[in-house]
Amino acid sequence: MPTAAAAGLRCYELWDPMPDEVREGARRFATVQALNELVGVLPFAEWLDRAPSYTRRQMLMAKVQDEVGHGHVAARVAEDLGMPRERILLDYLEGRSKVHNIFHYSFASWEEFGPGLLLMNSAAILQFRSLTKGVYLPYARALRKIEREESFHYQHALDLTHEVLTHGDADQRRRVQEGFEMWLPRVLAYLGPPDTETLHANRMYQIGLKPDGNDELRQAWLSKIIPVFRKLGVHVDPAMVRQMPSGEWEFAMPDWAEVKKVVAGGGPASQRRLDWVRGALDRNARYRRALRGVA
Amino acid sequence: MPHVPTDDDVYEVFAQTGTGSALSHVGSLVAPRRDAAWHLAKETYGRRDDLFRLWVVRRGDLIVSSAGDRGLLAAKTRMPHRQPGFPTTRRRDRSAAPDATIAAPAATVATQAAAARERPGGSVSECGDAHGVAGRALDGLWLALADDLFVLGNRLGERIVDYIDLEESLAVGSIGQEALAHAETVLALHGFDGPAADAHFFERPREQWQVSRVIGRLGDWPSTVACGLVIAAAVTVLAEEPAAHEPAIAAVRDEQLVHLDHWRRWARALAAWPETSEEFAQAYAEVTRSAGDLFGAGPRDVPADAPPGPSAAAAELHGRLAALIRDSGGPGSLLPDLPVARAAGNGGSVLADCLAHGRVVREHYAPEVFR
Numbered sequence: 001m002p003t004a005a006a007a008g009l010r011c012y013e014l015w016d017p018m019p020d021e022v023r024e025g026a027r028r029f030a031t032v033q034a035l036n037e038l039v040g041v042l043p044f045a046e047w048l049d050r051a052p053s054y055t056r057r058q059m060l061m062a063k064v065q066d067e068v069g070h071g072h073v074a075a076r077v078a079e080d081l082g083m084p085r086e087r088i089l090l091d092y093l094e095g096r097s098k099v100h101n102i103f104h105y106s107f108a109s110w111e112e113f114g115p116g117l118l119l120m121n122s123a124a125i126l127q128f129r130s131l132t133k134g135v136y137l138p139y140a141r142a143l144r145k146i147e148r149e150e151s152f153h154y155q156h157a158l159d160l161t162h163e164v165l166t167h168g169d170a171d172q173r174r175r176v177q178e179g180f181e182m183w184l185p186r187v188l189a190y191l192g193p194p195d196t197e198t199l200h201a202n203r204m205y206q207i208g209l210k211p212d213g214n215d216e217l218r219q220a221w222l223s224k225i226i227p228v229f230r231k232l233g234v235h236v237d238p239a240m241v242r243q244m245p246s247g248e249w250e251f252a253m254p255d256w257a258e259v260k261k262v263v264a265g266g267g268p269a270s271q272r273r274l275d276w277v278r279g280a281l282d283r284n285a286r287y288r289r290a291l292r293g294v295a
Numbered sequence: 296m297p298h299v300p301t302d303d304d305v306y307e308v309f310a311q312t313g314t315g316s317a318l319s320h321v322g323s324l325v326a327p328r329r330d331a332a333w334h335l336a337k338e339t340y341g342r343r344d345d346l347f348r349l350w351v352v353r354r355g356d357l358i359v360s361s362a363g364d365r366g367l368l369a370a371k372t373r374m375p376h377r378q379p380g381f382p383t384t385r386r387r388d389r390s391a392a393p394d395a396t397i398a399a400p401a402a403t404v405a406t407q408a409a410a411a412r413e414r415p416g417g418s419v420s421e422c423g424d425a426h427g428v429a430g431r432a433l434d435g436l437w438l439a440l441a442d443d444l445f446v447l448g449n450r451l452g453e454r455i456v457d458y459i460d461l462e463e464s465l466a467v468g469s470i471g472q473e474a475l476a477h478a479e480t481v482l483a484l485h486g487f488d489g490p491a492a493d494a495h496f497f498e499r500p501r502e503q504w505q506v507s508r509v510i511g512r513l514g515d516w517p518s519t520v521a522c523g524l525v526i527a528a529a530v531t532v533l534a535e536e537p538a539a540h541e542p543a544i545a546a547v548r549d550e551q552l553v554h555l556d557h558w559r560r561w562a563r564a565l566a567a568w569p570e571t572s573e574e575f576a577q578a579y580a581e582v583t584r585s586a587g588d589l590f591g592a593g594p595r596d597v598p599a600d601a602p603p604g605p606s607a608a609a610a611e612l613h614g615r616l617a618a619l620i621r622d623s624g625g626p627g628s629l630l631p632d633l634p635v636a637r638a639a640g641n642g643g644s645v646l647a648d649c650l651a652h653g654r655v656v657r658e659h660y661a662p663e664v665f666r
Binding site: 042056085 | 570664666
């Protein structure tokens with residue numbers, strides 16, 4: 001996968017002169033990612049105290065820490081481009097920014113947790129890998145660090161799902177199956193609306209910050225993850241997704257109106273996420289001021 | 296301990312040869328004048344390659360690790376559960392383990408405890424003395440602190456998403472994982488293997504837990520800081536015991552010293568800041584008042600109704616704890632003068648929630664699944 005420079009694109013470091021739309025685009029990408037990491041980790045963090053063994057708890061705590069770490073490196077990139085970190089969460093609380101559809105849900109059971117995690121992680125890996133080819137180099141480097149940690153998360157999610165499928169009873173295995181079927185359309189939607197026709201007119205694509213189209217990533221993701229679930233023993237209903245003789249994947253189109261409603265705050269956990277972030281900022285603001293020694 | 300080098304006219308040089316690579320350290324030079332450093336670096340280190348970036352930084356502006364910090368920096372060794380290969384290796388090891396090692400958790404605890412008593416070298420405190428009364432007393436103190444570390448570690452894990460600051464989230468995540476790792480190390484040194492440690496933490500009925508009363512104080516951030524501080528201080532003190540010269544205990548001590556420093560910095564900041572000083576002074580007073588039982592556990596494997604309270608050794612350890620806490624720069628400590636015995640039932644809702652939540656998933660599976 002060639003980097004932006006190898007593809008002959010002009011690349012930029014922090015203090016390089018660069019077109020405003022590159023600077024603003026990079027700031028927006030990093031800001032969106034920082035917010036989605038910081039809010040997106042909450043559904044996983046909710047399960048920390050229920051992780052059922054010492055080792056599982058250590059792995060899950062490491063994962064939660066990594067996700068916040070990804071929020072941190074993305075926030076640092078955004079801050080260097082003029083987006084103060086405080087505003088990242090404040091804009092979310094005040095409705096000026098939104099998190100992806102998948103973070104507006106909670107996991108109802110430990111059995112659902114594994115397949116949900118696996119679907120989300122594998123999609124994020126593909127997306128981050130694509131973005132490492134972007135022309136703003138500090139962000140590309142941040143993503144490479146993130147990508148390395150995501151491979152641990154992927155193995156962890158796989159292991160967790162495998163554990164339940166191997167040792168669980170029929171009911172528990174059925175919940176894994178249901179979890180897969182519940183999360184597959186959500187993650188298909190997370191990868192963005194179809195854009196094969198419109199990609200070339202997308203400015204972010206043109207200036208080299210969005211190296212791949214949504215449809216392309218969705219295909220690559222399905223090629224990677226569907227065989228993994230089949231190998232785990234999960235049934236993949238051809239009405240949901242199937243591979244054509246050409247190798248291309250066909251899938252039931254997500255309900256985009258529903259996705260839009262969820263992203264706008266109409267998901268089952270939308271309010272819960274907002275409440276958590278607001279509560280955390282409210283109860284801790286003075287300690288942060290004490291640490292920094294500034295009012 | 297990281298240090299700041301002082302050669303003021305020395306500059307360290309970092310260069311990058313392409314856009315895909317990172318800046319690398321290539322060497323240093325002496326520049327009598329700051330404004331000459333970059334140009335001298337270009338002539339010294341940039342004569343062959345097409346450099347993409349060249350950075351020069353005054354050595355005195357660096358904070359660099361010392362040789363003694365290498366243990367702390369060995370993340371791969373210390374925290375194997377973070378490696379991508381870890382789940383696969385663990386799965387393979389588990390499926391290779393003979394079924395005979397799988398037993399009902401309660402039985403496992405009892406069996407392991409018995410094995411530890413019988414096996415020479417099965418306990419840290421045996422390294423120095425013959426395993427006698429003193430050894431059992433120290434074992435009791437270690438196992439009690441392991442319980443405290445376990446609950447504290449879990450609570451700190453939840454703090455990762457409390458966003459006091461992003462860097463603090465990451466620090467608290469590591470301190471939490473290390474606290475859990477230390478709890479497990481202590482158990483391993485006392486003869487508990489993986490399944491027995493899991494059963495000890497996840498299956499043991501609440502009445503058998505004797506956590507310190509500070510655990511019940513783990514609430515808002517100021518009290519978390521105060522609890523973190525006194526627990527790190529207690530573990531550090533116990534890890535200095537000559538009988539505990541295990542390399543694993545030395546590693547625990549080194550990491551706990553870092554935790555202690557972390558909490559001390561917070562204590563100073565919260566105590567000095569007008570908005571938080573009163574609140575922190577109160578939290579600190581309550582926590583230190585409760586901390587008298589950190590060395591108040593009875594000897595291992597002695598029934599709880601046995602007559603002797605905390606031993607003479609405990610009183611001496613407690614004195615060192617008091618000195619360490621006094622040096623922490625917090626507001627007034629209310630640590631009692633003498634150790635206070637631990638009792639079942641301490642820990643309040645903090646312990647109750649920790650144990651109850653830990654069973655939510657576990658109770659629906661066969662005991663051996665999550666070993």
